[in-house]
Amino acid sequence: MMELQQRRVLPTLILSMALAAAALLPSAARAEAVPTRVRVLKATRGTPGKLDPRLEDVKKQVSALAWQQWTLVSDQTPTLQQGTSTFIDLPDGGQAALSIVETRGNLVTIEVAMAQKNTQSHVTIEKGQRIVHQVAKEKDGVALFIVVTPWP
Amino acid sequence: MSECRHYAPMLTSRPGELPAADAQAMERHLDACVECRALRATFLATEGLLAEGLLAKAAERDFAPFTDAVMARVTRRHSRPGRLYDWVSHHRVRAAISALAPAFAAAALVVYFQGPTPDNSPAPHVFEMTSEGVTTVLKTDQGPVVLMGDDDDDGDEGT
Numbered sequence: 567m568m569e570l571q572q573r574r575v576l577p578t579l580i581l582s583m584a585l586a587a588a589a590l591l592p593s594a595a596r597a598e599a600v601p602t603r604v605r606v607l608k609a610t611r612g613t614p615g616k617l618d619p620r621l622e623d624v625k626k627q628v629s630a631l632a633w634q635q636w637t638l639v640s641d642q643t644p645t646l647q648q649g650t651s652t653f654i655d656l657p658d659g660g661q662a663a664l665s666i667v668e669t670r671g672n673l674v675t676i677e678v679a680m681a682q683k684n685t686q687s688h689v690t691i692e693k694g695q696r697i698v699h700q701v702a703k704e705k706d707g708v709a710l711f712i713v714v715t716p717w718p
Numbered sequence: 719m720s721e722c723r724h725y726a727p728m729l730t731s732r733p734g735e736l737p738a739a740d741a742q743a744m745e746r747h748l749d750a751c752v753e754c755r756a757l758r759a760t761f762l763a764t765e766g767l768l769a770e771g772l773l774a775k776a777a778e779r780d781f782a783p784f785t786d787a788v789m790a791r792v793t794r795r796h797s798r799p800g801r802l803y804d805w806v807s808h809h810r811v812r813a814a815i816s817a818l819a820p821a822f823a824a825a826a827l828v829v830y831f832q833g834p835t836p837d838n839s840p841a842p843h844v845f846e847m848t849s850e851g852v853t854t855v856l857k858t859d860q861g862p863v864v865l866m867g868d869d870d871d872d873g874d875e876g877t
């Protein structure tokens with residue numbers, strides 16, 4: 567009789583513990599890390615207009631700007647972490663620091679910071695979108711941009 | 719012989735069991751009858767053998783460990799894991815609630831800390847400027863374009 571009761575009770579206990587674990591694990595295992603593609607662009611004023619073929623996907627975003635010639639300088643795919651900055655080297659010797667502020671489903675808030683230029687911004691986009699962010703002011707007709715694409 | 723048949727039921731009587739007159743009459747008959755005297759002697763010799771045999775049989779079994787065995791089973795049943803099973807088996811509803819409560823609490827914490835679902839989240843392209851340096855944001859369906867401010871004489875800026 568005792569063994570029969572144990573056989574009935576044990577599955578209940580195991581099921582309950584499994585439910586508790588299932589509820590706890592997602593929050594514990596949730597990693598605020600987002601694979602990201604980061605491209606550095608050099609924008610130049612001048613004619614004729616010229617767009618690097620590897621930047622075809624950002625044509626719509628950059629075509630409205632004052633710079634006509636766009637060249638891809640670097641292309642990398644770091645995994646951005648929450649609370650940890652990933653530094654992207656820029657052609658002018660500076661660095662742009664990228665980090666994850668928050669992720670919620672298909673939304674991600676990314677921090678773009680340039681310490682030397684006292685610039686820091688938080689941008690929230692959804693999966694499938696990208697951030698085009700100027701990282702160096704124009705000098706002699708040339709400006710620098712980065713294109714940040716989460717979940718490329 | 720008819721006397722023997724008369725006294726036969728009395729041969730197995732115990733002392734004091736028969737009325738005094740019958741006992742004296744039986745004694746007189748036994749003095750005169752060898753067969754009845756032998757029969758009574760046989761009875762007296764075997765009297766009590768059955769009870770002694772049963773007692774001896776019962777005494778063969780040692781009941782000394784019985785108490786220890788019972789106490790050992792009681793101790794096992796109320797040992798630490800046994801108590802848990804006893805409690806759970808007698809309080810199944812409470813046990814289920816106790817087990818599920820942490821799960822629901824954890825789920826509530828997850829919902830609380832995760833905040834609103836994406837459907838209730840603010841629209842994309844939410845832009846927050848937390849320091850000087852960014853002055854222009856162009857919103858497109860492919861994502862925002864963020865331009866730095868032109869607060870020095872380095873050159874031109876803009877769209």
